[in-house]
Amino acid sequence: MKVGVIGLGYWGPNVVRNFLSTPGVEKVYCCDIDEKRLKFAKSRFPSVEVTTDTEFILKSPEIDAVAIVTPVATHYPLAKKALENGKHVLVEKPMTSSVREAEELIETSGKRNLVLMVDHTFIFTGAVRKIKELIEADEIGDIYYFDSVRVNLGLFQHDVNVIWDLATHDVSIMNYVISSKPISVAAFGAAHYNGIEDIAYITVNFDNGTIGHFHVNWLAPVKVRRILIGGTKKMIVYDDTEPSEKVKVYDKGVIATTQEGIHRVLISYRTGDMYAPKLDDTEALSLVCKNFVESIENGTKPITDGISGLEVVRILEAAEKSIKNEGKLIKI
Template structure:
């Protein structure tokens, strides 16, 4: 039987409780310590989960040899210093998305984890989503034909983040989903955004990724929409998919629709044939993605193998987001990616 591990979840705000619940649900986990600098959050943790221990002292967590792993669910700008300290203390580390706010910091964490022989993983939750897994199978089996575009709308009212803009908070999901689904990597990034608050952080953002194959990816994200929409369209030349993350009954609809362009030699014009066929909605049993993510982290530690959403994967996402940030600062200039 594999030894059960004890871990510490740092940050018990909005997302931390979901992590605690999911790690407590794993048979591979023994004790969970919650570390939060706010007393009210520590009280809340004990009220929600009486079996957890709580502390405000991150240094004592790092010094405790019984704690094998640290899960970081604090604001994004704190990810790098906390993850670095944990890796230096010999702990396996799971960091909430995104891994860090600069490519240099993300690279440093990946290199440090490798030197220390420790697992480093990022919670890109959608990578573990049952619906995303089904879309991946459909794409891998060329069910859509040649993939032409992915168009995502990820908008709602709030939650405003205090330390990063909406691209780092919401478009990060689109970039990680696309990286997981598509073997190709983008050749360039363009982004624009607007801030309507005093701290200057963009609360609306539009991101475009271009690929050598001609694939184009667009992400529209916002914290100031009156309606919550979580739509992703995947357009192939044979079929197209609408993924509605808020529809648990029919999360994906496959449209047997497409178009074909042919030239009319007589008039040297392009003519288009449109095909509008059946719509099919496959049954998908939706398991909790966070549970699969938590399990992958624990198993990566036990089996000493990289998790799906490992540090290197997280670094690739940070590189795209950092380039998007540069593009926003230069009024939407197209930034080439190496």
């Protein structure tokens, strides 16, 4: 299999490196409009072919699959053209800048029987896979809430607001680990520079009463990457800034009892042990590339397929619409 990678900015070289070490990949082509980036890629990965010609990557019969690692606004036109030319597509997150565009890509890939995958890298981390495993094993119980904080100072984006930049990660994690269906979104945000929201608070409501909450911020003095998941049996804290023990499981909870003859609920608290489960430390992006290639070879659905990418975009689009309407509840 021969893979073309379009975009060699911050993330692109990592994608190239991992495809070069993925079984089944024979050759990697690198494409960028910046000659300096191409020279860097060639010096670091001597076996790659480099070009500034995007059309060659999208149309060449030599290339079987394309990874699109470019700004969000370019995802749809590049992915659409790649699919129309018979290429399997791996596209960076978020999949597109609108629900309509995401639906079109899914339809196009389906008609041509091509793999469409979104690089929601966090879903492939050992931490998130362990959280999914714990929830599916019913160790946590029914989920009360999913609470996320992802803040830091910068990096300001020029094409998308803080929701599309930072919330994408945690929304994809939430959708992956929680099986119930989100039904509505409300959000508030503020723009202090360039007219683009740099702080936002998003609330997602589920059909079973679970609530999701996201705080994203480019103006924080510290870097925080923390998710809290509360269940009827146990609770999880996932701190991605921790060098080890990123996931901690707390045997803590609330016990509600009704005494006979008393028309009120008595609340007590359970405090048990905490443990940090062992996590697989395989590089997440290597698993993304492997899943993409294996899906093409075997004709199977990738873990983060176009539908999962669409569901993330659906929540982000609703959140942005809510912000523009002063926090109005948007049904999805």
